[in-house]
Amino acid sequence: MTSMVGRVSGFRELFEILQRNVRDxxxxxxxxxxxxxxVGSVLTQNTTWTSVEKSLENLRKRGLLDPMQLVRVESCELETLIRPSGFMRAKARYLKNLTDWYIKTDARAGEIDTPTLRNSLLQVPGVGEETADDILLYAYDRPVFIFDAYARRLLAAAGLGEFRTYRQGRQACDAAWRAEGFTVAELALFHGLVVQAGKDARREGSWEGILRA
Structure with missing residues (x-):
């Protein structure tokens, strides 16, 4: 499904194609x-969003989508509540780590430049590059492109490069998409379109219909 089915000129054209061909x-x-x-950025690691929603609802009912409450809850209870997302012991630790970071950093995050804020997130155990960029884009309105698995498969199919890892995609393409003048709102929509496009391509077994001109 990653074989090239069409070549686009760049990220802006790819964004416009997705807007035309992918449902809302x-x-x-x-x-x-x-x-x-x-919280969602940690829970979604290696699982489906449907599973994440179940865990989030459990946390919401318990009043734990509040950092001061989540940081105090017993780990065993937290593990039980997030069980639907899988890897509950590891994710419970990660959530505690990230909540501690949030309590210490959020109030002054607006004064921190994006590379420094990203590096700060990457120092948190359990936060990798994709999770950090999800947080930067959606929580802190920073201009980043999410080079997740769906995006890398899409880029390969569109003839924009084949990248085995998140870091390879970011290093190779960061300058290219930045040069095309995307706003934060467009980048947020772009990722949503990529996710939906990836689901559509998996269901259809091809990127062909999604990448038609």
Whole structure:
């Protein structure tokens, strides 16, 4: 499904093609608060969003989508509540780590430049590059492109390069998409479209219909 089915001129053209050919991606990232975005970014690691929604609802009912409450809850209870998302012990630790970071950093995040804020997130155990960029884009309105697995498959199919890892995609393409003048709102929509396009391509077994001119 990653074989090239068409060549586009760049990220802007790819964005416009997705807007034409992919059904409405809805509100993405779906969350009621900034902190909920952070929680969701950890829970979604290696699982489906449907599973994440179940965990978020458990946390919401328990009043734990509040950083001061989540940081105090017993780890065993937290593990039980997030069980639907899988890897519950590891994710419970990651959530505690990220919540501690949020409590210490959020109030002054607006004064921190994007590279420094990104590096700060990457120092948090359990936060990798994709999770950090999800948080930067959706919680802190920073201009980043999410080079997740769906995006890398799409870029390969569109003839914009084949990248085995998140870091390879970012290093190779960061300058290219930045040069095309995307706003933060467009980048947020772009990722939502990419996710939906990836689901559509997986269902159809091809990127061909999605990448038609």
């Amino acid at each position: 991606a809805g509100k993405w990232w779906p969350a009621e608060t900034k902190f909920e975005i952070l």
